[in-house]
Amino acid sequence: MANGTWEIVERSYGCKTVGCKWVFKKNLRPDGTIEKYKARLVAKEGEDFFDTYSPVARLTTIRVLLSMDVKTAFLNGELEEEIYMEQPDRFVISGQEGKVCKLLKSLYGLKQAPKQWHEKFEKILTSAGFIANEADRCVHYRYGVILCLYVDDILILETSLNLVKEVKDFLCENFEMKDLGVADVILNVKLLREDDCGITLCNKTGYLVFVSKLSRFVSNPGDGHWEALERVLCYLKGTSSYGIHYFGYPRVPVGYSDSNWISDADKLKATSGYIFTLGGGAVSWKSCK
Template identity: 45%
Template sequence: MSSSESTNWKEAVNSEIKSILSNHTWELTDLPSGNKLLGSKWIFKRAMKADGTIDKYMARLVVKGYRKKKGLDYFDTYSPIIRITSIRMLIALTAVHDPKIHQMDVKTTLLKGELEEEIYMEQPEGFVVLGKEEKVCRLVKSLYGLKQAPKQWHVKFDQTMLTNGFKINECDKCAYINNVPNHKVIVCMYDDDMLIMSKDIDDINATKRMLSSKFDMKYLGVVDLILGIKILKPPQELALSQSHYIKRVLDKFKYLNFNNVKTPTDLSFTFQKNEGYSDVNWITRSNEVKSTSGYVFTFGGGAVSWKSSKQTCIARSTMEFEFIALDKAGEEVEWLRNFLEDIPF
């Protein structure tokens, strides 16, 4: 490596290989006749902090799974991803009911799933075993780049949570609830990021110990940053911020040096605990045929779900515009209600 950051990248590569080998991801063998041999490559990425500085250097060994054919080399690949609305809602609960939220990170997430198919890969560049140069890697567990890797990881995590007393939220398959009286815990997962919520710190610690006994986990403390969103906790309130992202966008388009404009809050307007609003615009230009619908839902005084989009059909009256907008808002409020029915706070 000739980069000025080569030392950091080499440490990341060695850490990745160490995790792969300790996980027994593959075994060296001869390539059976008629089997396809896949290549591999290294992917490098910098993980950033909320203030835009580098948190850590990451290296991923990726198998070239794009050469595989669906129905022949792999089958089901579906893996759910938690809705950002779910995360906002759970964080908003901390402002209303004051549970604690801690954060953990799963190291080498996609290496945990068990493979059902026979897959062979070349030995990774820079780590060919001396004396076994002709051997290939038969993958025993998932590896980054495989189409089925996210699904296999999610199946593995589901099994772990279900066998330890948790149930899966019916509306969001990445939210897990342990609703035992006096020991209520919520776990939500996005890829390798994990939030653990409970009013009792002992229950959080018990959940952390359980997860650490099953997976290679890193404890990140009380939640501070999730999916690039900074969580601010002034006294008796809570706020979400992406100021670093806004600054990066402004800098990209050369607007960073503009003067700030402050809009004072209307003191006569008070948010209720649970509210939702929907609206639709008029067609304002002659070449427009569809209106724009929008809605926003608040919880505990802050917005948790919002959307603005073109309507998918052509309405014939202003009343029809409004009913179409109301229908979309109704779908969302039904989802929010059903999601909260499983939340034990």
């Protein structure tokens, strides 16, 4: 309500409303302890919408120094459609029980909410001289500063603390922001920094190959499959401290690719893959049949 997301109006004849519900979640610290509890009101989708597409930053672009969080990001987007919503449970205004909420801004849960938010964010950055990257529309750059938007998280890469303060002040003028300082967790991936030794991402992806192979036999597993699963668990336990380390050299991307010949005899398919490294660590990889 403080964001001016809706106004209470009379229920007109033939008015179709969308429902709403409360969603509760916990925000965790890097060590797994609870930082805070959050309650979010979301709309139950609805039928009145046009475009719903919204770009999402690639994981390969998220190599960050600082992060900021946009409070209730989807509430910043302006709606094109006229949408009515039932009053939230336990927040029905006394004496106006028969009235409904006319949405003035986009709300979490609406199909068009991500698109409306991204369009507003891009419009404001463009007005400040930022340019969107053609390969990833969620990345914007200007004068030594790079902003990467991932839903409602803003990742800032910069070369000067003065530039960072300038960008933060600009963002706070246009959005209600919460500064998270130096990033230590990004998309549930823990960041470890060492003095003059770069950054380590505690991100495990190698087990996906094992999961892909073992999941083919979940309907009728045998002794050999259980033994393989035990080896996978032992591997994960023994490599729990492993991660992807970036130490800044070389500063040029290096790519590798390889393929085999019909590794799956049952389907007569080959497997190929590639990996690209930058700054000493892998930034992009893929393996497919």
